[in-house]
Amino acid sequence: MQPSADGVHDPYLGTTAAERAAMLARIGVASAEALFAPIPPAFRNPPLRLPPPLSEQELLRELSAIAGQNRHTGELISFLGGGAYRHYVPSVVGHIVGRSEFYTAYTPYQPEISQGTLQGAFEFQSLVCELTGMDVANAGMYDGASAFAEACLMAVAVTGRRRIAVLDSVNPAYIDTVRTYASGHGLPVELVSPEQPRLGAEHACLAVQQPNGLGFLEDVQRLSEAAHISGALFIADVDPISLGLLREPGAYGADIVTGSGQALGGGLNYGGPHVGLFACRERFVRQLPGRIVGQTKDLDGRTGYVLTLQTREQHIRRERATSNICTSQQLLALATAVYLTLLGPAGLRQIASLCYHKAHYAAGRIRELPGFRLASDAPFFKEFAMQCPCSPGELLPALLERGILGGIDVSGRVRNGLLIAVTEMNTRGEIDALVAALAEAVRP
């Protein structure tokens, strides 16, 4: 990179050297160095080993090369899921969240000039409530797993009980996140089986996933009742796309609902940012973590929106806050709102049906191959664990040679288990290619 006419390397500086000199004179110091005087001199200006600065043109060339070292899902056939799914992101979503009025704004502390962000968040909360059948939702969490973990902590706060019960069929990364969040207070996290979720008077919650970590549907009605009989809260983490077809958690008695909003217009982004969904019963609203937007009036009686119930939050309540969350994933929440508004109820039903039937077509075809069978008899939605005749560790590289990301190796949970996700992005041709490649790969 060539330095600027003014001799600088930061292309985004707003002042010239001459202006800075004039400003220093106004400040009354001889040089900028004087302003750094409180720093112990022996530690000033340390050697800094960073790569040399790049012009925009050089940067684009180099980063395009780095991106080119990755093989992305647009050039491969992908059946990967496990908590992140390749769904179609309508063009409108990118154009709306790409408006700099949205993405270059801060948290809406000044509501008079932040109504775009605030009303967008109110839309998001409303849509999450409609989708899940719950009373209230917050403005979003970091991701699905951290939302699930915060839900468990919230159940501890609501019930005053310390034990967290998580169904053993939950995605292991989610269980691990619960353990991390629970470790601060040394809260015991117990894995319980769906068949016999033994809960006692010391359990704060029973936390489940619907569909579970292997794609299968749990008997959530029975589990919800089991939680409530022992006075525990029932937490359900759901795939929001599935709610176009499957029963909403509000209808089976969930007290707290979480989910990943990634599927709703968020894109993959190598795992993040993905917004987390968080909804609960009205009576727990003052225990909610995170930002909440509420409707109110301005001095002229016009409807507007503000951050509200802030006495739950860290900047007011400090060590007694419901969570330490500050910055979350507002822009992704906006993407979710735009996405659901584009789809409407019919669109959501269509996409859920596409996912369901394509996944079942795939599972049906794969089961016809010798040695393959579903890991469970339970119904599933768009993802299913398949028991293979050999280790997925042997199959997957062979599939990749044919340009297919064939699924996730879950042999740690299911013997020779392969977790396959199918969405509306997968054509029948892609599914047939997967089946053919699997048949080829297992052939002796």
Added chain:
Amino acid sequence: MTADTSDTKVKAIAVTRDSEKLAAPPNLARDELGSALSFDRSMPGKQGILFPAMDVPESDLPPRAFLREAAPSLPELSQLDVVRYYTALSRLNYSIDSGFYPLGSCTMKYNPKIDEDIARLPGFAGLHPLQPEDTVQGVLRLFFELQDLFAEITGLHTASLAPMAGAQGELAGILTIKAWLEANGRAGRTRVLVPDAAHGTNPATAAMCGFDVVSIPTAADGDMDLAALEAALDDRAAALMLTIPNTLGLFDPNILRIVELVHGAGALMYGDGANLNAIAGQVKPGELGFDVMHINVHKTLSTPHGGGGPGAGPIAVTAALAPFLPEPYVIVDEEANSFRLVRPERSIGRLGAFHGNSGVLVRAYTYLRTLGAAGLREMSEAAVVNANYVQARLKETYTLPYDRSCMHETVFSGSRQRARGVRTLDIAKRLIDYGFHPPTVYFPLIVDEALMIEPTEAESKAALDAFCEAMLAIAREAEQQPELLRDAPHQAPLRRLDEATAARKPVLRWRPSAGAAQP
């Protein structure tokens, strides 16, 4: 702008409201777009996006008990309806691209456009987080280099990219400290010390990690009260969480003594990097003795704030703490000449489903590759000069409770104006009429009627001068026409909002029956 012209502007603002009411016809188009929610615009039968036809035979649905009985009440809009509605909403927002945004402690600097373009390359945005590692070597290499870049800038051993925001970085950092203490026979340490000027996330984090919080007062000169620190440092002390420079925008000249006291007592130093924009490239906190530090990449490293995220809050740590870092962590396998994701040996565990906010981290990487070492030093130096310039221009008019040169932000008190019945909130709202986003107000809590101004290095001298002129004009208005301030803003999309009723009678969602208009 001279004092005379700004006075004229003030009068103009004061009168437009009434004349507008007289002259302007009702803006039907704007009313139609502005206030009603998407739900209220819903028209049965509309759908904004269509999907491909079913190309597989249909299977049986699950038993009825698993199925939804009634479709969710999502709005039904055409594509243009959706675009018009959200475009109208966007225009109600203030943003960096539209004007000066001097929110103290938030580092609202320019968000480079090229970084947006690069993060959207399919080779980054189109990666599934669970792809085989040999198909994502480019992004893993980028992560590996970024870990090193953060370690280099902070002067620490290595970094974890997993935390998805600054507060989650704090959580990870304090849990890492907790794990280290337990592994080193110091589990009995139950207290985290936090200065009274700290961000609320610090005490909230310490509490989430199971620690009791001990507040350390700030001395009259704005530095930490060393006697109070010493008194609090006993064998129950786990760590001191210190923002560097502190939330008054001051670099504590006793920093080496503070570190010596904390380490001497067997506790660790946690650095809150919210204010790293002041010192990046100028001094390395790790060399001063900090053990852990988080970086708010959406502040110092220019990634857009998105109206409240996404951000990223990577933490850098000493070699001793590295085995406890959250999962995942990227290593290079020299033999295989490849990069791998691993779980550190004694990891505190996962913070989320995947690897952190990758899309944000790509932007941070592109920013650092753009600046290099020279650019990073220019950045922090210019940020400090800009803040001191604003301080110099305003200190005769607004009370400067800690009257010394600042780092990247300067904290005033509106106490002089308060004495005339004008609150800092009024000053902030009046700034909106002048076309500026207000500074951070009422923080830090130890400053009465606080006004915390952080201009960032990206702003021009002309922008700083215009802002200062507005602040000076408002101070005059506070003396001459205080009612103008108490009613402000007059030029925003909405007037002041009733936050008290919003909290007392919460309306948190649209309701099908009553609609949104009935609180």
